Amino acid sequence: MSELKNDRFLRALMREPVDATPVWMMRQAGRYLPEYRASRAKAGSFMDLCMNPEMACEVTLQPLERYPLDAAILFSDILTIPDAMGLGLYFETGEGPRFKKTVTTAADVDALPIVNTLKDLPYVPDAVRTIRRELNGRVPLIGFSGSPWTLATYMVEGGSSKDFRKAKAMAYNEPELMKMLLDKLAISVTEYLNEQIKAGAQAVQIFDSWGGALAHDAYLEFSLAPMQKIVNGLIREHDGRKVPVIMFTKGGGQWLEPMAETGVDALGLDWTTPISGARSRVGHKVALQGNMDPSILYAKPDRIRAEVANILSDFGAGSGHVFNLGHGITPEVKPENAGAFIECVHELSRQYHLQD
Amino acid sequence: MSELKNDRFLRALMREPVDATPVWMMRQAGRYLPEYRASRAKAGSFMDLCMNPEMACEVTLQPLERYPLDAAILFSDILTIPDAMGLGLYFETGEGPRFKKTVTTAADVDALPIVNTLKDLPYVPDAVRTIRRELNGRVPLIGFSGSPWTLATYMVEGGSSKDFRKAKAMAYNEPELMKMLLDKLAISVTEYLNEQIKAGAQAVQIFDSWGGALAHDAYLEFSLAPMQKIVNGLIREHDGRKVPVIMFTKGGGQWLEPMAETGVDALGLDWTTPISGARSRVGHKVALQGNMDPSILYAKPDRIRAEVANILSDFGAGSGHVFNLGHGITPEVKPENAGAFIECVHELSRQYHLQD
Numbered sequence: 229m230s231e232l233k234n235d236r237f238l239r240a241l242m243r244e245p246v247d248a249t250p251v252w253m254m255r256q257a258g259r260y261l262p263e264y265r266a267s268r269a270k271a272g273s274f275m276d277l278c279m280n281p282e283m284a285c286e287v288t289l290q291p292l293e294r295y296p297l298d299a300a301i302l303f304s305d306i307l308t309i310p311d312a313m314g315l316g317l318y319f320e321t322g323e324g325p326r327f328k329k330t331v332t333t334a335a336d337v338d339a340l341p342i343v344n345t346l347k348d349l350p351y352v353p354d355a356v357r358t359i360r361r362e363l364n365g366r367v368p369l370i371g372f373s374g375s376p377w378t379l380a381t382y383m384v385e386g387g388s389s390k391d392f393r394k395a396k397a398m399a400y401n402e403p404e405l406m407k408m409l410l411d412k413l414a415i416s417v418t419e420y421l422n423e424q425i426k427a428g429a430q431a432v433q434i435f436d437s438w439g440g441a442l443a444h445d446a447y448l449e450f451s452l453a454p455m456q457k458i459v460n461g462l463i464r465e466h467d468g469r470k471v472p473v474i475m476f477t478k479g480g481g482q483w484l485e486p487m488a489e490t491g492v493d494a495l496g497l498d499w500t501t502p503i504s505g506a507r508s509r510v511g512h513k514v515a516l517q518g519n520m521d522p523s524i525l526y527a528k529p530d531r532i533r534a535e536v537a538n539i540l541s542d543f544g545a546g547s548g549h550v551f552n553l554g555h556g557i558t559p560e561v562k563p564e565n566a567g568a569f570i571e572c573v574h575e576l577s578r579q580y581h582l583q584d
Numbered sequence: 585m586s587e588l589k590n591d592r593f594l595r596a597l598m599r600e601p602v603d604a605t606p607v608w609m610m611r612q613a614g615r616y617l618p619e620y621r622a623s624r625a626k627a628g629s630f631m632d633l634c635m636n637p638e639m640a641c642e643v644t645l646q647p648l649e650r651y652p653l654d655a656a657i658l659f660s661d662i663l664t665i666p667d668a669m670g671l672g673l674y675f676e677t678g679e680g681p682r683f684k685k686t687v688t689t690a691a692d693v694d695a696l697p698i699v700n701t702l703k704d705l706p707y708v709p710d711a712v713r714t715i716r717r718e719l720n721g722r723v724p725l726i727g728f729s730g731s732p733w734t735l736a737t738y739m740v741e742g743g744s745s746k747d748f749r750k751a752k753a754m755a756y757n758e759p760e761l762m763k764m765l766l767d768k769l770a771i772s773v774t775e776y777l778n779e780q781i782k783a784g785a786q787a788v789q790i791f792d793s794w795g796g797a798l799a800h801d802a803y804l805e806f807s808l809a810p811m812q813k814i815v816n817g818l819i820r821e822h823d824g825r826k827v828p829v830i831m832f833t834k835g836g837g838q839w840l841e842p843m844a845e846t847g848v849d850a851l852g853l854d855w856t857t858p859i860s861g862a863r864s865r866v867g868h869k870v871a872l873q874g875n876m877d878p879s880i881l882y883a884k885p886d887r888i889r890a891e892v893a894n895i896l897s898d899f900g901a902g903s904g905h906v907f908n909l910g911h912g913i914t915p916e917v918k919p920e921n922a923g924a925f926i927e928c929v930h931e932l933s934r935q936y937h938l939q940d
Contacts, residue, residue: 391878391879391914392879393879393882393914393916396877396879396880396882397879397882397883400879400880400882400883400887400891401882401883401884401887440856442856442877443855443856443876443877443910444855444856444857444858445858445894446877447856479835479856481838482837482838482856482857499799499800500796500798500799500800500803500835500838501800501838502800502801520799521752521798521799521802522747523747523748523749523752523753523756524752524756526749526752526753526756527753527756527757528757531756531757535756538801554799558747558749560749
């Protein structure tokens with residue numbers, strides 16, 4: 229493997245000194261980029277794009293050609309694991325992801341296999357290897373997975389949901405059944421992320437998109453506990469370097485303390501949590517990633533710049549901050565606004581790292 | 585006006601002793617009740633139901649016929665004010681509310697009138713008077729309005745939204761324009777709630793459904809500040825009795841301290857905030873209303889009972905708690921589950937009020 233030329237992102241995750249705050253964007257390879265839309269049209273379906281390592285590599289690198297981003301993230305979908313378990317993932321236009329089979333009964337949960345990544349999802353480590361080769365040490369590559377609770381909601385509901393009625397009913401009425409499902413997912417996700425690490429992912433992020441929809445105790449029981457199992461089982465050092473782990477629960481600002489207790493290296497924040505408050509609560513344990521409202525990217529570059537300045541000043545001096553949006557960038561954002569955002573993070577953050 | 589026979593709800597909002605924890609449910613007059621669906625079919629459209637004081641009274645009282653609820657809430661819609669401002673509210677099946685006109689430019693904001701409730705929305709105070717007469721002192725009647733920010737999102741977007749792209753772009757790019765709009769709404773909402781109070785509403789709730797979508801500072805500026813203006817202008821005593829004010833920001837658990845500083849009597853909580861934590865943060869200033877996940881009502885009665893017991897024990901002994909769901913009851917809930925919920929709040933809470 230070639231030497232890493234820009235390690236700001238990994239250093240910030242380890243709370244080591246940096247010259248400027250690193251930045252990347254969730255969903256940075258996505259529909260707001262015309263070149264992405266062209267690749268997507270060429271590939272066929274969204275899953276065709278994910279399952280073709282050369283194409284996945286192509287779109288992963290597209291935002292890096294435009295912007296001085298400090299990390300690449302594997303282009304893939306969070307629902308590869310339930311798909312590999314045999315549920316039959318498909319996408320309906322304008323409807324989001326759907327599954328042909330849903331998980332409703334104990335027999336359904338029993339029938340689910342544990343995922344074997346090399347056998348069931350070989351295209352994922354293949355894509356990781358291809359991207360690492362093409363990145364050639366420019367920036368680190370992030371691997372990722374959905375959290376068990378997040379995956380379970382799609383599997384039980386059969387797709388997206390507004391109120392997670394069926395998944396919550398299973399959790400409340402048949403907690404042992406839900407936990408069997410979450411256990412199978414935690415084991416599968418652990419193995420899946422470890423295969424990404426072995427293939428070359430230099431950091432991993434667990435996306436808990438829907439943990440924030442749970443009540444306080446239910447979050448700890450059904451979302452955080454299975455993520456803890458994953459954290460316990462991850463390869464934390466590979467190829468002579470630590471592999472930092474980022475945990476991101478959207479809407480999770482009220483649970484930062486127990487999240488930081490899991491032993492992850494960094495927590496992702498959405499924009500509802502002030503980063504200064506998060507730093508004073510858990511900054512002695514973990515780095516923080518976030519947390520600009522992606523809707524700010526609809527504003528004029530001056531306003532974007534002012535908001536970046538606010539967040540940098542709110543975090544304050546020293547390392548331990550990876551700048552990001554508080555959720556994925558949306559398709560309607562102008563690419564030049566994303567560029568203005570990324571450039572001013574670097575420019576405005578240097579003053580906070582003079583003592584690093 | 586006849587004497588109030590059950591004042592548990594008002595006493596708990598003032599943190600005065602009660603014999604049992606009062607309970608009501610947001611959207612308690614709603615589609616989960618077959619008798620509501622029958623009235624709705626008889627009335628024609630949803631707005632026909634809201635605009636007919638006799639019909640609005642009929643559906644307001646329906647849940648009280650079934651359950652020992654401690655409060656009634658005016659049956660109406662949060663979007664009556666923008667409709668009265670001339671935007672043309674309508675509902676498309678399965679699509680939620682829509683407006684014929686949207687508010688985009690300074691000229692649009694300038695053209696919006698301040699609402700005069702008695703002239704523009706006479707059916708609302710009429711419904712309040714009719715319901716008070718029919719309640720005949722059984723329980724208190726709650727009046728309500730949407731918050732300025734929540735109303736503004738619908739007016740700028742033209743309807744519901746997932747990411748509030750247009751409303752946020754206006755707030756970020758043209759903050760003075762957004763504030764002009766919010767000011768007009770704050771003045772209108774204040775007058776609207778005061779007319780409800782004069783007509784007989786014994787408590788009022790401000791529903792801030794979408795403040796929780798804002799970043800920390802933006803919440804204070806665009807959602808809380810206009811709500812503060814309303815609180816400052818409300819009639820706080822009427823007919824010899826205090827009129828308590830409840831402020832509910834869904835997803836607002838991180839802002840309880842500044843919300844409590846506004847001078848309201850109670851804060852509504854959604855289920856992501858543990859009520860014990862909320863009580864220790866702001867319980868010396870305000871009462872708390874909430875906060876069971878409405879999805880618990882999909883579970884079996886035993887599980888509902890266990891969750892009610894958890895929340896009661898989490899709040900602990902003493903007054904200052906109004907039991908409620910953390911959001912509106914959903915159409916798919918079985919009426920008998922709502923009944924089990926309400927009955928066990930009374931039964932299980934008495935032990936916490938022996939010293940009251």
